[in-house]
Amino acid sequence: MSDAEPGLRERKRRATRLAIQQAALRIAIEEGLAAVTVDEISRRADVSPRTFFNYFPNKEGAILGDDPTLPDDDTLADFVAGGPTGELLADLGALLVHSTRELIEERGLIEERQQVLRAAPELFSRRMESMKEFQGAIEGAIVARFAAAAGEAPDEPVDAAGTTPDRRRRARLASLVALAVLRHAWWEWSDADSDTHLVDELERSFADLDALVSRSLV
Structure with missing residues (x-):
């Protein structure tokens, strides 16, 4: 795994969070x-x-589970400043790896949650909206990175001659690519028979993307 194993307190916290999600999903499946x-x-x-409310704001939150969020610390600041490598896709990969470390890794939850969401369109819509918000946060971080590299304000408009790059358009494209890689890693992890971790699959997926875009395919 890419990071040190969590301590006892953190393992207990994750176990409690997992137990709450499992209970919510199984009630929904068994009783509606x-x-x-x-x-x-x-x-x-x-x-x-x-204790429940220490982990989730309401029962819907327990059913929907955790969505990734961008780190609010030096990791995000380093990304905006152009780190850690200076390569946008590689650095996006590092940022998302950091974001997914807090997610509960339990394959059994995936199938149960999908079963519940298929029967509850309103919850599925909320799930999609939360992922849209995450995509917007990634896009904003990339815009800030582009602006920092150019020494400009993040939302400075394109000039009349059109010589300033449309950073918002490129940032949106990059953010959608990053989410596609995250989705690919999630699929690979959920389908794997071995005891792999989601973070490891995400790193592999970004490595695969780098291989695809850095050389010709034959």
Whole structure:
């Protein structure tokens, strides 16, 4: 795995978060969405309702689970400044690897969540909206990186002659490519028989992308 194994406290936190999600999904599958309540989730997960709210704002959050978010620390600042390598796609890969470290890695949740979301279009729409927000955050970080490289404000308009690059358009393209790589890694990880980690699959997927764009395919 790409990072040190988490400590005991962190493992307990992740185990509790996983138990809450498992309980929410299994109630929805076995008894329907109407039966999913914070009290019932807490009972099945063997936690108090107060503990539940330390992890999720509501029952829908427990059903939908975790979406990746950009780090709010020096990692993001380093990316905007052009790090860690100076290569945009490689650095996007490093940024997303950092973002996915907090995600719960449990293959069994994937099939159960998909089953629930197929029967609940409103929750599926919320899931898609949260991923759209994540894409927008990535796009914004890339715009800021382009601007920093040019010594300009992030949203400076294209000049009349059109000589200033349309950084927003390029940033959107790059962010969508990054999300496609994340999706590819998720598929590969969920289909794998071996005890791989999502972070490792994401690193492999970005390496595969680099191989595809850096040489001719025959």
